[in-house]
Amino acid sequence: MSETLSKIMALVVSMFLFFIFPVENMLTRQDDITKVIVLNKTAEFVDSVRNLGYITPLMYMQFSQSLSATGNIYEITMEHIHSSIDPVYTDPVDMTSFQHYYNVNARITYTDEILDRLFPENPHEPSDRYYLSKGDIFTVKVSNTNRTPATKVQQMLLMSELPVKRIYVIYGGMVRDENN
Amino acid sequence: MKITDSAVLFVIIALPFAFMMRIKTNNLQNVEYKNILLNRYLDTAVEDASNAMIIRGINDRITISKEKAVEAFYQTLYANLNITGDNTAKQRLNAFIPVIVIIDYDGYWIYSMETYTGMNGEKIQEMLWKPKKPYVYEKDGLVYLFTLDDYTTVLDIAAAKFYEGQREVIVQSLPDDEIIQDGELFEQVRKRTIAESIRSDVNTAINEHNKYAKLFGITYQFNPPSISDDDWQRNIEDIGILSFFQGIPIGLGGERFNSFALGAARVIRKRLYYIEQDENGLYYYHRENCSDVSLKDKVYDSREECALKGALPCGKCNP
Numbered sequence: 128m129s130e131t132l133s134k135i136m137a138l139v140v141s142m143f144l145f146f147i148f149p150v151e152n153m154l155t156r157q158d159d160i161t162k163v164i165v166l167n168k169t170a171e172f173v174d175s176v177r178n179l180g181y182i183t184p185l186m187y188m189q190f191s192q193s194l195s196a197t198g199n200i201y202e203i204t205m206e207h208i209h210s211s212i213d214p215v216y217t218d219p220v221d222m223t224s225f226q227h228y229y230n231v232n233a234r235i236t237y238t239d240e241i242l243d244r245l246f247p248e249n250p251h252e253p254s255d256r257y258y259l260s261k262g263d264i265f266t267v268k269v270s271n272t273n274r275t276p277a278t279k280v281q282q283m284l285l286m287s288e289l290p291v292k293r294i295y296v297i298y299g300g301m302v303r304d305e306n307n
Numbered sequence: 308m309k310i311t312d313s314a315v316l317f318v319i320i321a322l323p324f325a326f327m328m329r330i331k332t333n334n335l336q337n338v339e340y341k342n343i344l345l346n347r348y349l350d351t352a353v354e355d356a357s358n359a360m361i362i363r364g365i366n367d368r369i370t371i372s373k374e375k376a377v378e379a380f381y382q383t384l385y386a387n388l389n390i391t392g393d394n395t396a397k398q399r400l401n402a403f404i405p406v407i408v409i410i411d412y413d414g415y416w417i418y419s420m421e422t423y424t425g426m427n428g429e430k431i432q433e434m435l436w437k438p439k440k441p442y443v444y445e446k447d448g449l450v451y452l453f454t455l456d457d458y459t460t461v462l463d464i465a466a467a468k469f470y471e472g473q474r475e476v477i478v479q480s481l482p483d484d485e486i487i488q489d490g491e492l493f494e495q496v497r498k499r500t501i502a503e504s505i506r507s508d509v510n511t512a513i514n515e516h517n518k519y520a521k522l523f524g525i526t527y528q529f530n531p532p533s534i535s536d537d538d539w540q541r542n543i544e545d546i547g548i549l550s551f552f553q554g555i556p557i558g559l560g561g562e563r564f565n566s567f568a569l570g571a572a573r574v575i576r577k578r579l580y581y582i583e584q585d586e587n588g589l590y591y592y593h594r595e596n597c598s599d600v601s602l603k604d605k606v607y608d609s610r611e612e613c614a615l616k617g618a619l620p621c622g623k624c625n626p
Contacts, residue, residue: 137309137310137311137314138310140311140314141310141311141313141314141317144314144317144318145314145317148318148321149321149325152325152328156328156329156332159332159333159335159336160332160335162336163332163335163336163339166339166340166343167339167343170343170346174346209625211620211625212610212611212613212614212620213614213619213620214614214615214616214617214618214619216617220587220589222588222589222590222617225617227615227617228615229611229614229615236625258594258624258625260610260625260626298343300347303350303354304571305578
């Protein structure tokens with residue numbers, strides 16, 4: 128009786144050691160490498176935006192395509208902090224109330240608005256570049272929204288829910304130039 | 308053999324591999340991170356250098372100080388790498404920078420290693436400025452001296468004559484010259500001349516640098532970077548600084564950091580803004596390429612200037 132039990136136990140343990148451990152290990156490494164690729168691609172995209180001073184629809188498409196080539200689904204969040212130079216009026220509709228000085232205000236544009244400019248919902252509106260100004264801050268956050276294979280295997284082993292976010296990259300900086 | 312035994316044997320064999328894979332991917336992550344970091348440092352350094360090199364004198368006359376540029380470049384680099392007070396580390400870092408180019412309006416300077424004999428007869432090796440080189444192109448006995456815009460000097464050797472000015476101005480003086488006559492060809496030749504002359508000097512300097520790198524104990528083989536013709540021509544459009552970084556070891560697996568950075572001082576290209584009244588009677592200022600701009604009668608140089616006229620930023624082009 129005990130002979131059979133130990134045999135079953137041995138079988139279970141060796142199954143784990145033979146198959147599940149190598150698979151889990153390999154998938155975790157794959158996640159690590161994906162992280163490197165995502166960081167690399169994000170840095171490339173953000174740096175080209177910072178150097179050019181605009182985002183074209185093609186640039187964004189190429190960026191998202193290179194991310195999806197890693198086999199995961201990502202959420203891309205963009206943030207553009209624009210220092211807007213606004214004249215000061217006491218009454219905005221009365222031109223004579225101009226105070227003869229200006230304020231520098233930070234105006235933040237988020238992903239939806241930027242994407243709406245690049246890929247307009249209204250088909251009659253031409254898709255356009257999104258322009259940034261020198262000195263603005265542009266940040267991109269990328270995180271995965273699907274469970275990576277490694278997470279799935281680990282969940283199975285631990286029999287509990289694990290956080291979805293495995294690949295998380297933030298990259299940003301100041302816009303260095305404006306081009307037309 | 309029992310199944311448990313073979314399982315244990317398998318683990319003994321597989322574990323070192325798994326362990327090594329983990330170290331390798333960690334190293335890969337580290338290398339990538341360092342690559343991005345060093346690129347950032349290099350960009351900041353050339354940016355600071357290009358800001359520092361412009362000196363505005365009386366009547367807004369602009370002069371270029373190459374010494375100030377290089378000083379700012381190294382200072383920022385040292386500050387970022389936290390070696391400002393460490394002379395040995397500075398010297399070691401300097402050995403990885405084979406060449407710096409300062410691009411001026413009508414020529415360029417190369418800053419690279421040179422050997423010379425000192426006052427007491429000893430050999431001295433240090434980074435030195437080479438004399439300024441103009442952007443020269445020679446064809447059919449005519450010598451063209453180009454600049455970063457279309458201001459050109461043409462020297463006719465046989466006739467011993469000078470023609471100097473904007474291309475549109477000298478176009479009458481040289482009726483048979485196809486380069487001056489054809490605007491497109493002129494641009495092509497000009498851009499190629501500038502890129503080619505800088506490229507050949509950079510390559511020579513980097514090849515030369517191998518000799519000196521050995522003295523610093525660097526075994527890395529310095530190679531001229533492979534940058535396409537297009538990239539050269541696109542990058543060099545304005546007064547600026549171009550610096551090359553090669554061979555900095557950044558990983559366990561012999562990975563090296565190779566990069567170049569270009570900082571432009573942006574004195575030639577100018578930003579323009581226009582103010583226009585909309586249908587509600589409010590004034591807005593726009594970028595020059597905004598689709599809402601219809602009449603371009605008065606140009607403003609800065610956004611601040613527009614705001615002081617009481618104009619609001621346009622919501623479309625977001626200036």
